Amino acid sequence: MESIIYELRANDIKEEDIEFIMKRVKNRISEENIDAELVKLGYPKIFTVDYDQYNEYDDYDDYDGSNNSSYNGYNDDDEY
Numbered sequence: 001m002e003s004i005i006y007e008l009r010a011n012d013i014k015e016e017d018i019e020f021i022m023k024r025v026k027n028r029i030s031e032e033n034i035d036a037e038l039v040k041l042g043y044p045k046i047f048t049v050d051y052d053q054y055n056e057y058d059d060y061d062d063y064d065g066s067n068n069s070s071y072n073g074y075n076d077d078d079e080y
Contacts, residue, residue: 004034011046013038 001022008018021037031047038045 001029004029007046008034011043013043013046017041017043 005018005022008021009015013021021034021041024037025033035045035048
């Protein structure tokens with residue numbers, strides 16, 4: 001439980017809100033329940049991630065990793 005409180009403090013959650021959240025979830029402590037209480041208080045989730053909200057990486061699904069360039073990771077100016 002101390003690690004949860006540490007993480008909440010590290011994410012700038014107000015002390016009174018931390019106390020409120022810990023009282024609300026004391027019999028059902030889980031990452032999901034803590035994040036639900038954070039969201040109710042207007043904070044972003046800390047412990048869980050909703051991957052459906054992230055469309056940023058959808059384009060990477062088409063990336064096949066093939067690269068036809070002749071770049072080998074070294075610059076001509078590198079000293080050995």
